[in-house]
Amino acid sequence: MSTIALKLRFVRSGSGRVGVAGSLLILALVLFGPFFAPHDPAAIAGIPLQRPNGAFVLGTDALGRDVLSRILWGGRSIVSLSLLATVLAYLVGTAIGLVAGYSRSMVDALLMRAMDVLLAVPPLLFLLVLATGAGRSKVVLVAGVATVHVPSIARIVRSATQEVSVRGYVEAAVARGERTAAVLRREILPNILGTVLADGGVRLTASIIILAAVNFLGLGLQPPAADWALMISENRDGITLQPWAVAAPALLIAFLTIAVNLTADAVARSLGTSTERKRVAR
Amino acid sequence: MSETALSVQDLRIELTSGEAVVEGVSFSLAPGRVLGLVGESGSGKTTTALALLGYTHPGVRVVGGTISVAGQAVTGRRESAVRTLRGRLVSYVPQDPASALNPSVRVGDQIGHMVRTHAPERDVDTEVTRALELVQLPTSTTFRRRFPHQLSGGQQQRVAIAAALVCRPSVAVLDEPTTGLDVVTQSRLLAELEPLRRELKLAIVYVSHDLAVVASIADEIAVMYAGRVVEQGPAATVLREPRHPYTRGLLTSVPDPHEPRHLRSIPGVAVGVGERPAGCAFAPRCPQRTAICETEAPPLEPVGDTRHVACFEWSRTPSLSVEARVPGALIGRETAPLLEVERLRAEHKGRDGTVLAACDVSFAVAGGECVALVGESGSGKTTIARCVAGLHPPADGRILLDGAPLAPLAGRRALAARRRIQIVFQNPNDSLNPRHRVAEAIARPARVLRGLSRRQADDEVRTLLERVRLPGRLAQRFPGELSGGERQRVAIARALAAAPDLIVCDEITSALDVSVQAAVLEVLEALRAQLGLALLFITHDLGVVASVADRVLVLDRGFVCEEGAVGPLLEAPDHEYTQRLVAAAPTLRA
Numbered sequence: 086m087s088t089i090a091l092k093l094r095f096v097r098s099g100s101g102r103v104g105v106a107g108s109l110l111i112l113a114l115v116l117f118g119p120f121f122a123p124h125d126p127a128a129i130a131g132i133p134l135q136r137p138n139g140a141f142v143l144g145t146d147a148l149g150r151d152v153l154s155r156i157l158w159g160g161r162s163i164v165s166l167s168l169l170a171t172v173l174a175y176l177v178g179t180a181i182g183l184v185a186g187y188s189r190s191m192v193d194a195l196l197m198r199a200m201d202v203l204l205a206v207p208p209l210l211f212l213l214v215l216a217t218g219a220g221r222s223k224v225v226l227v228a229g230v231a232t233v234h235v236p237s238i239a240r241i242v243r244s245a246t247q248e249v250s251v252r253g254y255v256e257a258a259v260a261r262g263e264r265t266a267a268v269l270r271r272e273i274l275p276n277i278l279g280t281v282l283a284d285g286g287v288r289l290t291a292s293i294i295i296l297a298a299v300n301f302l303g304l305g306l307q308p309p310a311a312d313w314a315l316m317i318s319e320n321r322d323g324i325t326l327q328p329w330a331v332a333a334p335a336l337l338i339a340f341l342t343i344a345v346n347l348t349a350d351a352v353a354r355s356l357g358t359s360t361e362r363k364r365v366a367r
Numbered sequence: 368m369s370e371t372a373l374s375v376q377d378l379r380i381e382l383t384s385g386e387a388v389v390e391g392v393s394f395s396l397a398p399g400r401v402l403g404l405v406g407e408s409g410s411g412k413t414t415t416a417l418a419l420l421g422y423t424h425p426g427v428r429v430v431g432g433t434i435s436v437a438g439q440a441v442t443g444r445r446e447s448a449v450r451t452l453r454g455r456l457v458s459y460v461p462q463d464p465a466s467a468l469n470p471s472v473r474v475g476d477q478i479g480h481m482v483r484t485h486a487p488e489r490d491v492d493t494e495v496t497r498a499l500e501l502v503q504l505p506t507s508t509t510f511r512r513r514f515p516h517q518l519s520g521g522q523q524q525r526v527a528i529a530a531a532l533v534c535r536p537s538v539a540v541l542d543e544p545t546t547g548l549d550v551v552t553q554s555r556l557l558a559e560l561e562p563l564r565r566e567l568k569l570a571i572v573y574v575s576h577d578l579a580v581v582a583s584i585a586d587e588i589a590v591m592y593a594g595r596v597v598e599q600g601p602a603a604t605v606l607r608e609p610r611h612p613y614t615r616g617l618l619t620s621v622p623d624p625h626e627p628r629h630l631r632s633i634p635g636v637a638v639g640v641g642e643r644p645a646g647c648a649f650a651p652r653c654p655q656r657t658a659i660c661e662t663e664a665p666p667l668e669p670v671g672d673t674r675h676v677a678c679f680e681w682s683r684t685p686s687l688s689v690e691a692r693v694p695g696a697l698i699g700r701e702t703a704p705l706l707e708v709e710r711l712r713a714e715h716k717g718r719d720g721t722v723l724a725a726c727d728v729s730f731a732v733a734g735g736e737c738v739a740l741v742g743e744s745g746s747g748k749t750t751i752a753r754c755v756a757g758l759h760p761p762a763d764g765r766i767l768l769d770g771a772p773l774a775p776l777a778g779r780r781a782l783a784a785r786r787r788i789q790i791v792f793q794n795p796n797d798s799l800n801p802r803h804r805v806a807e808a809i810a811r812p813a814r815v816l817r818g819l820s821r822r823q824a825d826d827e828v829r830t831l832l833e834r835v836r837l838p839g840r841l842a843q844r845f846p847g848e849l850s851g852g853e854r855q856r857v858a859i860a861r862a863l864a865a866a867p868d869l870i871v872c873d874e875i876t877s878a879l880d881v882s883v884q885a886a887v888l889e890v891l892e893a894l895r896a897q898l899g900l901a902l903l904f905i906t907h908d909l910g911v912v913a914s915v916a917d918r919v920l921v922l923d924r925g926f927v928c929e930e931g932a933v934g935p936l937l938e939a940p941d942h943e944y945t946q947r948l949v950a951a952a953p954t955l956r957a
Contacts, residue, residue, distance in 0.1 A: 253792035253858070254800040254808075260756045260777045261812050261865065262785045275802035 104347025111341050115164045118157035126158040126311040134327040146320050146330045156333050158311040167292035170227045174234035182242025183269050187250055200236035208233040216304040226305050230292050245277035286349015290342050297338050313338050372398045372537045372570035379431035380414055386641045388414050389594045398568040403585030407637045407880045411594040416540045416574045420459050421449035437537040454485035458531035462543040464523035468515040475511025478530045485534045498533035521552035542574045549743040554951035557584050576880040579621050579953035582606050590614045593638050593648030596667055600674035610676040612684050613649050620885035622910030624937050624952040629690040630914050632886035655680045694933035695917040704731035705901050706869055711764035713750045724750035725925045737902040739912045742922035748905045752873045756790040786816040789862035793874040795854040799846040805857050806842040813864040831860040835890050852883035869901040888915055909952045913937055921945045
């Protein structure tokens with residue numbers, strides 16, 4: 086089977102299709118939505134807490150800003166920051182796991198104990214302390230969310246590395262005197278990537294949820310930024326008067342996590358079946 | 368005896384896609400007889416064996432023919448009906464005892480479970496005791512309360528056999544039951560099967576790819592190729608005068624410790640399911656094919672009184688001849704030692720302390736010479752190989768190349784030293800990086816160790832593939848698309864790419880079928896003759912030693928217990944341990 090067909094097999098399942106379609110829809114909304122925003126998302130455009138009407142399709146929020154415009158702008162932060170955080174987590178976690186798994190010395194013990202310490206701290210508590218200590222910039226937010234993922238990624242990478250590093254082709258590379266970096270990059274990394282990335286989608290979902298929670302709690306992005314989670318937090322007092330200012334961003338966050346999760350599940354399933362099929366063929 | 372324990376008529380098994388896995392297989396077996404079902408991987412022998420129990424792997428089904436055991440039909444029944452036959456009438460001993468036994472159930476309970484399920488009227492305790500006695504295991508409560516991981520491989524396999532026999536079936540299907548065992552345990556187990564079938568009147572179907580093993584136990588042999596039986600008859604005549612060219616090829620592939628011989632493999636690769644040609648499936652590999660072979664499949668027809676052969680040209684099959692090999696013939700005279708190992712000591716440091724792997728091991732390999740290290744698992748032979756290749760630091764002693772001491776680890780060795788010693792590993796499944804194409808795998812050492820340019824390395828790849836007798840088109844394939852034998856030949860080509868003086872071969876054929884092993888060993892033999900390569904050959908198989916090596920060191924638990932030229936040592940071993948190994952080695956000689 087060609088590589089492309091293998092990569093796209095996950096689209097074949099029903100839930101996979103729904104997931105991919107949903108993810109693409111959200112991506113389109115986030116990328117192109119701002120061009121269609123009728124108002125400046127930060128500008129006060131009318132009377133606060135209006136229900137949907139002719140002038141404001143989704144009504145106005147507690148400060149009188151257009152909810153539709155804020156929705157169209159507000160996905161960018163959560164999608165981009167969670168993607169960034171997840172990618173960063175994979176880069177750092179994979180590097181740590183590779184070095185720890187391959188070294189089998191004090192380096193391994195030191196790195197993994199450090200990971201254990203991180204793992205022992207509850208994520209939200211960690212982010213709370215981080216926000217208090219290092220400020221509430223986007224950089225801190227991304228770094229913080231990434232740090233939450235790093236230990237578990239490092240652990241998976243480490244055990245996959247240990248398994249692969251005793252294979253003949255790795256030993257052959259060692260025996261011909263390849264530098265450690267070359268062994269890790271050429272021989273080990275390509276062979277553990279499947280295992281490591283299998284739960285990438287689930288981690289992305291987790292990043293979205295953590296980011297939403299942090300923003301909702303006011304520990305992340307600050308007003309007047311347009312952000313879905315922040316919108317829920319800002320408008321929840323007026324929920325009886327103008328439910329759409331809370332419901333619309335909440336529904337979109339739910340839609341985003343469900344779509345990403347369905348895609349991730351389908352991808353993981355197709356990875357699973359492809360390895361299984363190979364085994365049966367042997 | 369007129370009654371039949373097992374009868375198979377015109378069995379046909381297909382994939383759900385409709386491609387035949389097994390076609391037109393028929394045989395019958397009287398009580399107390401042993402049928403050896405022989406063939407390479409992919410010949411359909413295990414599928415046939417499982418069908419005897421009314422079982423097929425998912426995606427495979429029996430579509431035609433009948434199977435009956437002790438007069439009861441196995442085919443054409445519902446799963447629940449077949450299930451009552453299993454264990455009581457027919458039972459199965461799978462290949463790998465370590466995975467056949469449930470690791471979390473005590474061995475006594477595993478055997479007892481068979482009684483409870485299939486013969487609830489009998490007393491569990493007495494039946495289990497009897498079964499353990501049959502396979503010569505202790506019957507004590509302590510033994511029964513052990514878990515499978517607390518037993519040796521041989522004991523595990525005996526437990527699996529005891530569980531298969533506890534309900535006194537008429538037929539036992541043994542699927543390569545000795546493949547994972549060392550030779551001494553293997554020969555003991557084979558000897559123990561003998562009284563079982565005599566006393567219990569047990570009919571045994573013994574599945575194996577190794578004719579030498581089958582020769583020691585079978586009364587009749589059915590040779591399978593590409594899902595069909597190609598030759599069938601009494602064991603002695605099939606082994607002495609094969610009539611099918613495939614059977615003959617299998618026989619010339621079998622090494623024999625008692626008479627060193629040149630192995631002659633069957634050219635080409637076994638065809639897989641779904642790629643079988645229209646005519647005779649063996650035709651593409653057959654030296655005596657004619658036009659009709661390519662269009663029409665030969666039926667299995669009687670030849671002589673007792674034999675059946677599926678070949679149009681069977682009368683042209685040459686008689687079996689053995690090309691005797693003279694060990695040492697390839698070494699030049701008075702060559703200085705290339706590699707010297709002096710008083711090597713190697714250890715494995717684990718959590719529970721240090722385990723001695725090799726102690727006081729000294730030997731030398733001359734240029735162009737093949738030295739074999741022989742021993743059972745745990746004898747330290749692989750660790751010694753890894754020390755030579757610079758993958759395991761010795762605890763003590765020296766390794767010298769051309770008189771100059773080598774650093775313990777490869778990373779510290781000079782480029783020339785790394786280039787001149789290459790290693791090929793045991794497991795063909797992990798000796799090549801699955802993400803690198805064959806060309807990439809072979810080109811890398813040529814570029815890193817010989818400094819060749821990309822273009823020069825590409826040319827080298829083509830030459831090397833030819834050297835190991837692989838078609839050039841394989842260069843663009845990934846290892847997953849190759850067979851085990853092809854992968855191992857690519858691994859040899861990768862070692863050759865460094866233009867080495869010595870190749871360390873660590874059990875390179877132990878995971879391969881006998882016929883594929885012969886092809887790999889033939890390649891090595893030719894390489895030695897062409898390039899004057901020296902080999903350090905690690906193996907547990909004395910037959911292989913007789914076919915490739917000039918000198919041999921026998922290792923027992925890390926110590927060298929005997930050393931000498933291959934011919935005299937195998938003929939008249941001095942050390943008691945070597946004598947046991949030689950006596951246990953399977954042979955085709957009656």
